[in-house]
Amino acid sequence: MFEIKNVSMIYDMNSDEKLYALNGFNLTLPDTGLVGIIGPSGSGKSTLMYCMSTLKRPTEGSIVYDGQELTGLSNKQRENIRRNEFGFVFQKHYLVPYMTAMDNVTVAGIGDRKELYKKGAEYLSLLGLKKREFNKRPSKLSGGQCQRVAIARAMINNPRVIFADEPTASLDHENAFRVMKILKKYSEERLVIVVTHDRSVLSDVDIMVEMWDGKLSNTYMPMSERENYE
């Protein structure tokens, strides 16, 4: 699905001391599965995610998604890919405060609005929200519920890839676990990339990517290691 080759993101290009958020990064990811990207603060995890999701253009290198080179695409083409292929879950849910939970989900949708509302209702129910909560605004929902609405929004178009940037950072343990379980389920047929600094939420990932100082420090499959151990 993704082939990342020698990608660098350099800030302060004209200064003598360039800042490398990413430094010659290489990675290949499959079509499906739950991928955890972990590293300390400032290691470049979010920058990597932004580059992969076309929210930012890397300074150097190439990112190939499904055979298509992303770095050379026009803004319109990048917008199309984000709209049709990608979904996003942010650290703070970033729900629109004046929209109901249902409207927050469907505002991201493409297609017939009746169908979108049906799908939205399906996902919200799957994510544990009750019907009476569909018409509530984010201020009337808990943090965990808001994050689940954000996940439903990310899933509404059945994207091939979901990018989740610190999706459990503002959640308690129980809700964090619940959210990761949902993402894991989704990753059975799609690719879900979770960026976090908290290793404890990545216990079920299929691929672990460790970063340090803008570089790939390690990548492995925790499940296969566990199988080997067992």
Added chain:
Amino acid sequence: MSKLNPFSALYYMKENKGRTALLIFMMFLGTLMFLAGNYIESQFYTFEKEFEYSDKLVVAGLQSTDEEFKDFAAFAEDVSEDENLEFVYSSALGFSGMQYGSVLNLEVGGWAYVFNSVSDMQKVFNHFGIEGDFSNCKHRSIIISKDFANNKGLELGDVIDHSFDSKLDGEYTVDAIISDGSFCTFYIYEDYDSLGRLYIYSDTMEGEELYDYVRNLAGDKKVQIFASETDTIMPQFSIFYVIFYAVDILIAVVLSVTINSVVTGQYMKRTYEFGVYRALGRSRKDIKKKVAAEIISMNIIACIIGAVLIFLFTYLINELYYHPQGLHLLFLSEMGVIGFVICEALILIPLIISKGIKMSKADVTEF
């Protein structure tokens, strides 16, 4: 299911009534330039009939250099023989039109017509299309319109003395009130000693065509062909236009800055909302269209409210204040429309462009 698309402008306005109401109120202030333009142009309303009559009748008079009145007499002969023209004689004494209070509370003097006899007056009135009861009219009669009479507080039979105009000797009586809506003063003054003016009119010509015809007929003769009211008065009014449009632009700039700062504050709070839309794949064009739709929708509502309130205000003030004075505040005017359009353009265009660009650049990665 919400009936409105959550991405639409109407959805935003419905769910954010307080903010929307504030902006609509501020945009409503811009529509007041329409009322201001109507107010200014209403000043010219009282001259409408004067201009119409001036287009239909050319005044020709003695020139002071024509010492023996030879040229004037020859010109009068030419006019009488010309089958395209009609005329009546009038006194060379230049009576003034009575002054009246205008919409802008300015004292304005109207045009005066002086007829040597009732029959001369009726000939010209027929040409102007003025009807009325002139049975009481005689030497030293004044004929004015109902609107003019209301404005001056005059009634049939009222006496006006020469203190109003030093050229008037003795007293004049309001002997007929007509309904032509003009603010002209029509005198009947029998003056067979100094008939030094001609009122020239035609059944087949008026306006520039009539004036050019009469000037050509006069040729080099020492005869003064008075310029039309339109040519005399309108240039004096140009200062009103200049001042109004200058003030309009100034007010528009002030409103634009004020509204822009309020709108900026509101949109800054929504930067992350638009950043999320961008992350979800909404194009910059979609974002700009959404911003434009929100601002324009609010403005349309403000304009509708403004139109209704201005109409009601104009109706009431006409009924209660202006009509009893024979005056009229216009419901619609060219100046009002142009003033409104300029103001709206100066408010909306920078707002839509600046906010559209700003929000289309919202970047969720920078939150």
